[in-house]
Amino acid sequence: MVHSRGPNPTIKAVIFDFGGVITSSPFEAFAAYEETAGLPPGLIRLINSTNPDTNAWARFERSEIDRATFIEEFEAEGRALGHQVDGGRVLACLAGKLRPGMVHTLDRLAGDYRLGCITNNVSGDRGPDPDVLARFDVVIESSKVGLRKPDPAIYLMACEMLEISPDEAVYLDDLGINCKPARALGMTTIKVESEAQALAELEAVLSGERSRPDSP
Secondary structure (H helix, E strand, O other): OOOOOOOOOOOOEEEEOOEOOOEOOHHHHHHHHHHHHOOOOOHHHHHHHOOOOOOHHHHHHOOOOOHHHHHHHHHHHHHHOOOOOOHHHHHHOOOOOEOHHHHHHHHHHEOOEEEEEEEOOOOOOOOOOHHHHOOOOEEEEHHHHOOOOOOHHHHHHHHHHHOOOHHHEEEEEOOHHHHHHHHHHOOEEEEOOOHHHHHHHHHHHHOOOOOOOOOO
């Protein structure tokens, strides 16, 4: 159980990713689609990690292309790897289920810590749950600001809006590639592998029981 303001005086804010942290990971839905479509396991993640700053996924999350162009280009990237992928089906995988423990934690931390959310998302999707987003003091969506993780600028933007320095924040994300720049800026980072694990680590940080090194 994550308690309210603990004995670690250096932490003033907790910043969360949304998909894969507040909600279940879309990777689970990707894997299910790959299995039903007869695609190699991990293909979607492979496509997304190929030319990660300029591929269709990155450009769509920065709102540089629209949905139709994304689907066309993402499917072309799949064909370049030898597979036929349905870009529309892939986008449908993004909606995860809320993790009640995470939502409860937001309520417990409110008032004692500044709460932020940094999410890579795409324009035109239904977006994060508005009732949950209302719990955050600051929400940064890649599709609205034209930046996406792991660009360090998006973390600095969050810190500026939260009126803190990076070393006064804990950052939770399910992707190590997104934790790395946050850690380099001075944030304490937690790589989310499960709800229970992440909340236990967050409790340890806020209580002062955990210090660096951060989660890998």
